[in-house]
Amino acid sequence: MRVGIVGATGYGGAELLRILHTHPYFEITALYTSSQQGRNIHEHYPHLTGIIPLTLEEINPIKMAKDTDVVFLAVPTGVASQLAPELLSAGCMVIDLTGDFRLKNTEDYEFWYKREAAPKEWIQKAVYSIPELNNASIKGSQFISNPGCYPTATLLGLAPLAKAKMLKEGSVIIDAKSGVSGAGQTVSLGNIYSELNENFKIYKVNQHQHIPEIEQMLKELGYVSPVTFQTHLVPMTRGIMTTIYGSVEEKITEDELWKLYYEFYIDKPFVRVREMGVFPATKEVAASNYCDIGISFDERTGRATIVSVIDNLMKGAAGQAVQNANLLFGFEETAGLHFSPIYP
Amino acid sequence: MRVGIVGATGYGGAELLRILHTHPYFEITALYTSSQQGRNIHEHYPHLTGIIPLTLEEINPIKMAKDTDVVFLAVPTGVASQLAPELLSAGCMVIDLTGDFRLKNTEDYEFWYKREAAPKEWIQKAVYSIPELNNASIKGSQFISNPGCYPTATLLGLAPLAKAKMLKEGSVIIDAKSGVSGAGQTVSLGNIYSELNENFKIYKVNQHQHIPEIEQMLKELGYVSPVTFQTHLVPMTRGIMTTIYGSVEEKITEDELWKLYYEFYIDKPFVRVREMGVFPATKEVAASNYCDIGISFDERTGRATIVSVIDNLMKGAAGQAVQNANLLFGFEETAGLHFSPIYP
Amino acid sequence: MRVGIVGATGYGGAELLRILHTHPYFEITALYTSSQQGRNIHEHYPHLTGIIPLTLEEINPIKMAKDTDVVFLAVPTGVASQLAPELLSAGCMVIDLTGDFRLKNTEDYEFWYKREAAPKEWIQKAVYSIPELNNASIKGSQFISNPGCYPTATLLGLAPLAKAKMLKEGSVIIDAKSGVSGAGQTVSLGNIYSELNENFKIYKVNQHQHIPEIEQMLKELGYVSPVTFQTHLVPMTRGIMTTIYGSVEEKITEDELWKLYYEFYIDKPFVRVREMGVFPATKEVAASNYCDIGISFDERTGRATIVSVIDNLMKGAAGQAVQNANLLFGFEETAGLHFSPIYP
Amino acid sequence: MRVGIVGATGYGGAELLRILHTHPYFEITALYTSSQQGRNIHEHYPHLTGIIPLTLEEINPIKMAKDTDVVFLAVPTGVASQLAPELLSAGCMVIDLTGDFRLKNTEDYEFWYKREAAPKEWIQKAVYSIPELNNASIKGSQFISNPGCYPTATLLGLAPLAKAKMLKEGSVIIDAKSGVSGAGQTVSLGNIYSELNENFKIYKVNQHQHIPEIEQMLKELGYVSPVTFQTHLVPMTRGIMTTIYGSVEEKITEDELWKLYYEFYIDKPFVRVREMGVFPATKEVAASNYCDIGISFDERTGRATIVSVIDNLMKGAAGQAVQNANLLFGFEETAGLHFSPIYP
Incomplete structure (x- = not known):
């Protein structure tokens, strides 16, 4: 299958190149910018010297539809809302x-993203997929x-409890932490080394x-209340941890809670529910597609604490x-x- | 005032040396080990070469009472429970x-610390002091x-709401993050560089x-339920942030909440309530005695998120x-x- | 081909597991300790959960010769000098x-390593190989x-000049820098996070x-003088850079020097001579088997500065x-x- | 003494504020931009909230001469060449x-800095001072x-040997490494966190x-040849190490070399010549004004390796x-x- 990537000079794009370079069925045949x-991609990313010998091409939907079987959009938010419909109309398959x-709700998009939403008809066609x-x-x-x-780590962490209808409505708090690469190659004062190194920040x-x-x-899964969700920046390049708090409706033991998770993910190759009492660290999934999950239940407070980790550029993108x-x-x-x- | 320090070779001890070296009223006159x-202290800590020219002495309560006006105990937990009573009996003033x-409750100590508590009569005499x-x-x-x-950052973050009896019982969750120096100079696999660098972990x-x-x-302040409190290790040397979640009993605006905090700490030189909408980062208090606090209230969930940061070796020790x-x-x-x- | 690894719990061993796990011709069939x-390897390395489901076995040369086609020794220095001969005698193929x-000179070994050398007859049989x-x-x-x-990065950096007999005898200085993983999982005060983080050190x-x-x-390549070689520790996990200084015997231009290197390595898949005026950074080879080389010549001093970078656990081990x-x-x-x- | 600072929003300026805030004889009375x-300085630097309650003023030499006893110029290179003469003409004392x-040679400036030099008459008046x-x-x-x-660390490392005329002409190589704060608050792709973290680079x-x-x-001190000087970026915020190589003219022992350094700096409060065989690390001078020096001599090569470390924002600025x-x-x-x- 011939793959085209739009936005290969971003970190998400670079990670697609790393993966697809050794993929058995996909071949990267074009990069768009x-x-x-x-420019040759290695002028932007010297680490790709001799590995991906492609030149960046201009964006032309008709030509892209001819030259590729699928196009990945690794562009800044806001760019895809126009570009994706053009590519789809030209006949491309698109992963955005x-x-x-x-x-699905354009008002939500406009409220939270502070910009115009994509056309509704195209939003309908998009399949949102955490496999x-x-x-x-x-x-x-x-x-x-x-x-x-963040939603990937959060939802994989919450799904078993939410689907089992065991979460007390109104009780869910997600305290999320991310490495800096989540901000991409953004050139801004807030993203420079000396401001972030040896510093732990909360943002948004x-x-x-x-x-x-x-x-x-979450609503689809069965939990309908708004959640409290806070995000922090960790002085490291890769990795997300979400520490998820929720009160459990019924009486449950830590052992039962663990089994609920273990069985939920038993046939999912990329989710590893860790042994009882063992909690994952971000480095343990670095540069891989795993989501590792740790489970705990505190009888003193009736509250579960679920920990999930991913590599933000891999399972997260x-x-x-x-x-x-x-x-x-x-x-x-x-x-x-x-x-x-x-590792390490 | 003549100061003696027991445990000067730990990081807490090193920080006491850094502070007291330029203190106008205290003079470090003896180090105990x-x-x-x-050994001269600079053999353990070369950064003190030419600054603190003291030799480490053995622990002898009678002599220590004679040679010092006050003794700081910067020793591992469990060591003070015996040593402090000896020093106090010999007439020393002690800051542990x-x-x-x-x-105050020895059963709590033995349950959580998994070791024998100090004698009750001495526990009674100890004054627990967040000034x-x-x-x-x-x-x-x-x-x-x-x-x-952690309690310092947490309690300074919760006190105004707790004292005002505005916290919904059972709602408090503290998600705490600390730099690695909190673990001291512990020589263990879990504390080596390659295991912690570029890694974010949850523990205990x-x-x-x-x-x-x-x-x-918290009980003294007016909040009586158990809390959920989780701790994480950040790949940096210094700094603690506690992200504190609590549901607010009454209807309140973010503005009113901010005023509550601002007025509570108005005459406290080391607590800086940051402007509305501004949240502190750990680096902004690095190597200082400040506790900076940021305030938010989310009307969607009725929940306050309070952020407090300290330097764990300074305001935290x-x-x-x-x-x-x-x-x-x-x-x-x-x-x-x-x-x-x-900074930076 | 069936592969056995002795010392899989070290970082070199972990990296062998990462590579061989997806190797088309080798299969890891046994781990020795x-x-x-x-213990299962994932108890020591949780990141391998579900990936390498092997249990650590005891070292038994006869059995190992039967069970494997080749054995990698990723053990501490000093352990192989006894173990390798035993395995070889039992008929194993060994990569140490x-x-x-x-x-080759046992006196050199004993002087620099401060321990007894391996038996001479076995040293003769060992093939030292930078491919x-x-x-x-x-x-x-x-x-x-x-x-x-370090020798891998240094020798790849020096070989073209040394083989061309263009280095002035006595002029070579290598200033080497390494990430911390080179020290392995050594549990010592000098290897703990807070001592190494935000710190740059020279050692040995x-x-x-x-x-x-x-x-x-170098003698084999044609340069016979002793070299000055200093090593530094960089606060990062992976990567080595050697900055190599040497005076050039003949009149040469930077362009000619670059061509010498370019042609020397033109058919070597893992050495990338970077474009004129471009110098590699360690991250640009992270977790790969590349050695990237940058070339410069300063007419003011008649001195070449050659920069080579590798991942110490990959091309370096x-x-x-x-x-x-x-x-x-x-x-x-x-x-x-x-x-x-x-990347990143 | 009333102090004014131009460029207080840079890292050099921030460090001046940190120092002068507790200086017994100087008082910061004005900040210029x-x-x-x-804007209040704490809007740019929140860590100064409540510490330096000053508002940034416009640059006006006449007013500045009236309002201050001395002005520090912590501005980008190129800005001082015009500003300093204006301030000096207005009667200010200036530390640039x-x-x-x-x-002193304007051609050198124009060749290396690639910009126009300051007026010669003012260059004559400037006193270059490593105390x-x-x-x-x-x-x-x-x-x-x-x-x-870099010159501060390098010259303090070389001065004793150079003044003693013991360095072989043409032999000096300085391999320098710096933390990232040396680049200041420059907002550029090369300065963002994910590009520099876990990366070691050579530059210029x-x-x-x-x-x-x-x-x-060096010429003033007695060594007249050009030097080889290479600079590297270390993934840490503060600190410079220069590893200095030079061939020694006469027969000397390591002990004699050490004594030469020890005596040279015996009455200098900020230079600490470390004990024989002990080498300084950058963290051991962090946030202080010390320059620590370690000495070695290798009889195999006749070469001295001198190691000097400073905090680039303190002794380095x-x-x-x-x-x-x-x-x-x-x-x-x-x-x-x-x-x-x-420390740590």
Whole structure:
């Protein structure tokens, strides 16, 4: 399958290149850019010298439809809302890594993203897919909306309890922490090394645009209240941990809670429910597509604390996009994603 | 005033040396150790070469009572429970930085610390002091129990709401994050560089020994339920942030909430309530004795999110100990503690 | 091919597991240990949960010869000098990652390593192999001595000039910098996070045991003087840079110097001579088997500055060991080593 | 003494504020800026909330001469070449932290800095002052040119050997490493966190503008050849190490070499020659004004390796500027600079 990538000079794009370079069924045949046409990708990313010998091309939907079997959009949020419809109309298959088609309710998008939403008819066509939580096969779809990094970690952490209707409404709090690469190659004072190194920050308090994405999916799973969701920046490059708090409706033991999770994910190759009493650290999934989950229940407070970790650029972005692409074309879900985490 | 320090080779001890070296009223006259007698402190800490020219002496309560006006105990938890009574009996004034005398209930200590508690009569004599929250002057006490790092950040973050009886019982969750220096110079696999660098971890889930310390003080302030308190390790050396969640009983606006905090701390030199909508980062108090606090209220959920940051070795340990020493001897509270945070 | 690994719980061993897990021709069939028999590898390395489901076995040369086609020794230096002969005698093929068989002169070993050398007859049998610098094929050998991390970066950086006899004798200085993972999982005060983080250190001044390894190979290449070689610790996990200084005998231009390097490595898949005026950074080879080289010549001083970077655990250890294993068995040199560097 | 600072929003300016805030004889009375007039300094630097309650003022030489006794210029290079003469003409005393007045030869400046030099008559008036290496008192000067960070570390490391005429001409190589704060608050792709973290880079190969500054001063000290000087970026915020290589003319022992250094700096309060065989790490001078030096001599090669470390923002910039200000006004050299290094 011939793959084209729009936005290959961002970190999400770079990660797609790393994965697809050794994928058994996909071949990267074209890279597209709105600003660096004519440059070789290794001029922007010297680490790709001799690995991906492609030149950046201009965006031309008609030509892209001819030259590729599927296009990944690893562009800034806001760019996909126009570009995706053009590509789809030209006949491309599209996997969109931005937030532009995740929210079914355009008012939510406009409130949280502070920008104009994509056209409703195209939003309808987008299939939002966390593969482990999909009800139906996505095979044969034309347009996938790839989930956000925080929602992926959060929803995988909450799904078993939410689906079992065991969460007390109004009790869910997600305290999320991310490495800095989530901000991409943004050139701003807030993103420079000396400001972030040896520093732990909270940001977008009560205002993160992933809140409605989490709530939309939680509703489908069976939990309907608004959630409290706060995000923090960790002085490291990769990794997300969400520490998730929720009160449990019924009497339950830690052992029963663990079994609920263990069985929920027993046939999911990328979710590893860790042993009772063991909690994952972000490095234990670094550069891999795993989501590792740790479970605890505190009888003193009746509250479960669920810990989930992912690599924000892999299961949180490019890795899950490739996982979705595999499913889309009917390949085995894990094709090209057998990376062991990098440790240390 | 002549100061002696027991445990000067730990990080808390090193920080006491850094502060007291330029303090206007205290002079470090003796360093005590159980294992490195006869070594000069700069052999252990080369950064002190030419600054603190003292040799480590053996622990001898009678001699220590003669040679010093006050002794700081910067020893491992469990060591103070025996040593402090000996020193007090010999007539020393003692400021204890360990957890051994913080919990009034010895059963709590033995449950959470998994070791034998100090003698009850001495626990009674210990004055637990977060200066900003004390009801009475500590001047004239003989024995101060200096609070833990996490409880300091947590309690300063919760006190205004707790005292105002505005917290819904059962709603408080504290998600705490700390730099690695909190683990001290512990030589263990879990503390080596390659295991912690580029890694974010949760630890002691539902089991941290600071839980009963927080709950004991919260009860005094007016909040009586158990709390959920989880601790995480951040790949950086210094700094603690606590992200504190609590449901508010009455109808309140963010503005009113901010005013409550602002007025509560208006005359406290080391607590800086940040402007509305501004949240502190750990680096903004690095190497200083400040506790900075940010306030938010989310009308969607009726929940307040309070953020407090400290330097774990300063306001979380040595700095607060010196602040307590200042008050003990009737000096101005800020004497020797005018350090600006180090930035960047 | 069935592979056994002795010392899989070290970082070199972990990296072998990461590589071989997806290698097309090798399969890891056994892990050996001197101290953790019976444990599953994921108990030591949780990141391998579900990936390498092997239990650690005791070391038994006869059984190992039966159960494997080749054994990698990723043990501490000093352990291989006894173990390798036992395995070889039992009929194993061995790739030794330690320093025990690299120095042909046992007096050198004993002077620099401060321990007893391996038996001379076995040292003779060991083939020291940096594949890019080998004169002959290693196919059919039984026993490979895999080079040190610093010597690999240094010798690849110096070889073209040394072979061309263009280096002024006595002029070579190598200023080497390494990430912390080079120290392995050593549990010592000097290796804990708070001591190394935000700190840049020099160590083993004039005393690093890689000095004689570099000099032995340089002599073969044509440069016979002793070198000055200093090593520094960088607060990061992976990566080595060697900044190499040497005076050039003849009149040369930067352009000619660059061509010398470019042509020397033109058919070597893992050495990337970077474009004129471009210098590699360690991250640009992270987690890959590449050695990237940058070239400069300063007419003011007549001195060349050559910069080479590798990932110390890959081209500096496990990656090169697998490259050697590929050559040993006649597979293509790059089999299983197509990893793109991880960036960022 | 009333102090004004131009460029307080840069990192050098921030460090001046940290120091002068507790200085016994200087008082910061005004902050000047070319772009942020009217803002309070804590809006740019929240860590200064409640500490430095000053508003940024516009630059007006006449007013500045009236309002201050001395002005520190912590502006970007190139800005001081115009501003300093204006301030001096208006009667200000000026301490310039930029490179604009360091090079006596304007052609050198224009070649290395790639910009127009300051007027020659003003360059003549500037006194270049590393206090430990000055021949004469600077008391009574009007205009100090504060040395660069790298030259300070390099020259303190080389001065004893150079002055003793023991360095073989043509043999000196300086391999320098710096933390990232040396780049200031520059907002550029190369300065963002994810590009620098876990990365070790070389930059400005053979082209660093500090080369002529080092050579100018070395000539005065007695070493006249050009030097090789390479600079690297370390993933940490603060600290510089220079590893200095030089061949020694005469026969010497390591012991004699050490004594030469020890005696040279015996009465210099900010230079600590470390014990024989002990080498300083950057953290051991962090946030202090010390320069620590380690000495070695290798008989195999006849080469000395000298290691010097400083905090780039302290002894490498603001700290040395205050040291110079102390000398200028006849205060004790160490006034306001008694900071112990921050450790860990």
